Amino acid sequence: xxEKGAQSTLRFILTAGCDGYADSLKRxxxxxxxxxxxxxxxxxxxxxxxxxxxxxxxMNLAFVGVGSFxxxxxxxxxxxxxxxxxxxxxxxxxxERLLTQASTxxxxxxxxxxxxxxxxxAFPHMAGMYQTNIMISCLTYIALGLGLNIVVGLAGLLxxxxxxxxxxGAYAYALANMxxxxxxxxxxxxxxxxxxxxxxxxxxxVLRLRGDYLAIVTLGFGEIIxxxxxxxxxxxMGPSGIAGxxxxxxxxxEFGVMDSINYMYYIMLALIVLTIFCVNRLQNxxxxxxxxxxxxxxxxxxxMGIDKTKTKLMAFAxxxxxxxxxxxxxxxxxxxxxxxxxxxxxxxIILSVVVxxxxxxxxxxxxxxxxxxxxPEYLRAFSEFRMLIFGATMVLVMVFRPQGLIxxxxxxxxxxxxxxxxxxxx
Amino acid sequence: xEYFLEILFGGLTRGSIxxxxxxxxxxxxxxxxxxxxAHGEIYMIGAFTGLxxxxxxxxxxxxxxxxxxxxxxxxxxxxxxxxxxxxxxAYKPLRGAQRLSxxxxxxxxxxxxxxxxxxxxxxxxxxFPSLIPEFKVPWIGHIISxxxxxxxxxxxLVCIGLTLFIKFxxxxxxxxxxxxxxxxxxxxxxxxxxxxSATFVVGSSLAAVGGVLIASHIGQINYYIGFIAGIKxxxxxVLGGIGSVPGAxxxxxxxxxxxxxxxxxxxxxxxxxxxxxxxxxxxIFRPAGxxxxxPVQKV
Numbered sequence: 001x002x003e004k005g006a007q008s009t010l011r012f013i014l015t016a017g018c019d020g021y022a023d024s025l026k027r028x029x030x031x032x033x034x035x036x037x038x039x040x041x042x043x044x045x046x047x048x049x050x051x052x053x054x055x056x057x058x059m060n061l062a063f064v065g066v067g068s069f070x071x072x073x074x075x076x077x078x079x080x081x082x083x084x085x086x087x088x089x090x091x092x093x094x095x096e097r098l099l100t101q102a103s104t105x106x107x108x109x110x111x112x113x114x115x116x117x118x119x120x121x122a123f124p125h126m127a128g129m130y131q132t133n134i135m136i137s138c139l140t141y142i143a144l145g146l147g148l149n150i151v152v153g154l155a156g157l158l159x160x161x162x163x164x165x166x167x168x169g170a171y172a173y174a175l176a177n178m179x180x181x182x183x184x185x186x187x188x189x190x191x192x193x194x195x196x197x198x199x200x201x202x203x204x205x206v207l208r209l210r211g212d213y214l215a216i217v218t219l220g221f222g223e224i225i226x227x228x229x230x231x232x233x234x235x236x237m238g239p240s241g242i243a244g245x246x247x248x249x250x251x252x253x254e255f256g257v258m259d260s261i262n263y264m265y266y267i268m269l270a271l272i273v274l275t276i277f278c279v280n281r282l283q284n285x286x287x288x289x290x291x292x293x294x295x296x297x298x299x300x301x302x303x304m305g306i307d308k309t310k311t312k313l314m315a316f317a318x319x320x321x322x323x324x325x326x327x328x329x330x331x332x333x334x335x336x337x338x339x340x341x342x343x344x345x346x347x348x349i350i351l352s353v354v355v356x357x358x359x360x361x362x363x364x365x366x367x368x369x370x371x372x373x374x375x376p377e378y379l380r381a382f383s384e385f386r387m388l389i390f391g392a393t394m395v396l397v398m399v400f401r402p403q404g405l406i407x408x409x410x411x412x413x414x415x416x417x418x419x420x421x422x423x424x425x426x
Numbered sequence: 427x428e429y430f431l432e433i434l435f436g437g438l439t440r441g442s443i444x445x446x447x448x449x450x451x452x453x454x455x456x457x458x459x460x461x462x463x464a465h466g467e468i469y470m471i472g473a474f475t476g477l478x479x480x481x482x483x484x485x486x487x488x489x490x491x492x493x494x495x496x497x498x499x500x501x502x503x504x505x506x507x508x509x510x511x512x513x514x515x516a517y518k519p520l521r522g523a524q525r526l527s528x529x530x531x532x533x534x535x536x537x538x539x540x541x542x543x544x545x546x547x548x549x550x551x552x553x554f555p556s557l558i559p560e561f562k563v564p565w566i567g568h569i570i571s572x573x574x575x576x577x578x579x580x581x582x583l584v585c586i587g588l589t590l591f592i593k594f595x596x597x598x599x600x601x602x603x604x605x606x607x608x609x610x611x612x613x614x615x616x617x618x619x620x621x622x623s624a625t626f627v628v629g630s631s632l633a634a635v636g637g638v639l640i641a642s643h644i645g646q647i648n649y650y651i652g653f654i655a656g657i658k659x660x661x662x663x664v665l666g667g668i669g670s671v672p673g674a675x676x677x678x679x680x681x682x683x684x685x686x687x688x689x690x691x692x693x694x695x696x697x698x699x700x701x702x703x704x705x706x707x708x709x710i711f712r713p714a715g716x717x718x719x720x721p722v723q724k725v
Contacts, residue, residue, distance in 0.1 A: 038507055041500075042474055043546045047481025049555045054485055060546070079519065158526055160533070205710040212461045212529055216660055217709055220702035223657070231695040344653070348537055355530055388541035394534025398527045399519045 147322025161222025169327020195324020241338025441682020450629025466656020509630025667718020
């Protein structure tokens with residue numbers, strides 16, 4: 001912990017220890033009482049109006065009381081620290097510091113890359129089929145997160161219906177495969193293209209709108225797509241979905257179930273590498289800088305001669321392209337699609353991957369997906385609390401660490417007089 | 427003709443509920459320019475609180491009319507408390523932050539509250555007792571039920587009350603002043619924090635009234651009802667012009683009728699699609715809404 005942080009902790013402990021102690025305690029007791037009052041009906045009472053019975057669960061009240069008492073201390077401490085830190089650049093987290101240090105030393109950077117690549121390549125052979133399957137879904141979320149990151153993180157457009165484009169890709173493959181028996185590799189680019197097309201179709205009319213309207217329209221659009229998939233039974237087979245989709249082949253060679261999963265894993269891995277490459281290149285390109293500028297200040301950006309609508313549309317369409325591709329892969333992996341896979345929750349999970357990981361940061365999104373998707377998989381006991389924790393984390397991250405787990409780094413150009421004037425390095 | 431009138435009154439009932447929720451959206455947006463995503467959840471929590479109170483009082487043998495009134499009052503109290511707390515936790519620390527931050531925080535809050543109710547109560551549909559007193563409506567009894575009539579009447583009364591409150595009370599005037607210009611309001615001595623809290627409390631109370639009424643009318647609830655109702659009420663608020671109180675009422679009325687007629691004469695499968703399609707169309711052709719003012723962009 002650095003000096004400022006230590007100071008704030010010290011001050012907090014001191015004030016809690018001396019004159020502020022009673023006050024602090026009183027406030028926490030009040031907070032605990034307030035939350036006990038607030039959660040009383042929903043946490044404690046469960047009624048059955050048909051049998052006319054009431055189930056009282058007093059234990060929950062005690063949990064809420066103790067929990068909110070403890071959390072209120074933590075909350076105040078964090079708020080105080082945030083106030084104290086105001087004005088200075090946010091501190092780097094431990095992970096960030098390690099990453100920065102590693103990336104400054106070329107050999108360490110290379111070493112890290114080799115290790116990560118080695119683990120990623122060898123994973124399906126070290127772990128079983130079950131683990132590989134989980135890893136594929138994690139990789140899918142990384143791809144989706146990176147795609148949404150273009151829209152939300154770089155261009156600053158809040159898209160709450162991202163899953164709609166994912167559904168477009170998945171259904172494109174499912175339908176084409178069912179009706180005409182078209183294979184995975186043919187559909188992959190078509191699915192991506194369809195995603196782009198839908199992105200443009202939705203984006204074109206709504207991108208002139210203010211940011212928060214966009215959130216609602218995309219949310220509505222996501223629901224429309226899902227409702228159409230559910231109700232247009234003649235084409236989409238309705239809520240029961242489409243089963244028996246072909247798995248991908250390798251130049252006509254078909255695999256058994258086990259090999260096919262490994263194959264799927266490598267396809268996904270290749271897709272991720274491609275995505276990272278593209279997003280990385282995009283970020284520092286002309287359009288990428290235009291996105292960042294647009295995110296920071298629209299009016300100033302327009303004054304600099306950037307076509308607002310076109311730039312936004314580009315972000316939207318590119319984001320949708322990745323969702324379309326991921327959708328095709330999803331359909332091929334599960335061999336089954338139905339509308340229930342494309343609810344608002346899915347959009348919310350992808351969004352929380354981006355937000356919690358760090359908006360605009362590739363490493364952040366990857367870390368976010370790994371934590372948010374893998375941890376709940378292995379903590380099955382808590383799986384029902386998953387969305388509860390996601391929601392709470394989104395609020396907490398926004399309040400205390402809006403830059404996310406691993407913050408986005410802007411490319412910095414330094415001017416060094418000692419070398420050739422105007423030379424730019426990273 | 428009778429079918430037409432039935433649909434008309436059905437639409438009016440729907441519109442009333444949308445109006446009660448939309449008012450909360452529009453008031454909050456008017457003051458802090460935030461789409462309070464968790465507002466639909468407040469409505470849902472209001473309905474659940476109403477159910478719980480009705481269940482407890484029903485088991486204790488209270489008369490039906492008393493249960494109805496107490497359930498609404500209890501739901502209002504609790505929803506207001508939730509609205510107040512949510513503002514303090516998720517929005518107040520983010521004042522002055524980037525535009526996207528409070529919005530994401532609001533979405534997180536909404537997800538949290540849905541799952542909180544799901545885990546603490548149940549994920550299934552719960553039957554909701556019909557609390558609204560039943561009687562035969564004179565003259566038009568064959569096309570409108572007593573519960574529909576009461577919903578419409580209560581909504582009209584609430585809207586009138588709210589309009590008077592905003593127009594004439596001290597707090598109402600402070601709200602309007604804060605909505606116009608927050609800094610200026612602070613300068614003339616308005617406690618902006620209190621006004622914002624009060625706005626959340628009032629908006630949440632209205633949503634709770636709507637929640638109990640509609641749940642009692644439909645007869646079942648689950649933790650997910652706030653999501654769709656929230657989006658539709660938001661549509662109504664945008665349709666009327668977000669930030670405008672009479673606009674929200676008008677927008678809700680139009681949305682209710684659109685939905686009722688579309689489902690009555692076209693197809694009921696696509697009920698929600700009509701609302702969303704309407705939302706998309708308004709935002710494209712008239713983003714300021716019917717009664718809203720074109721926002722002036724300041725540099």
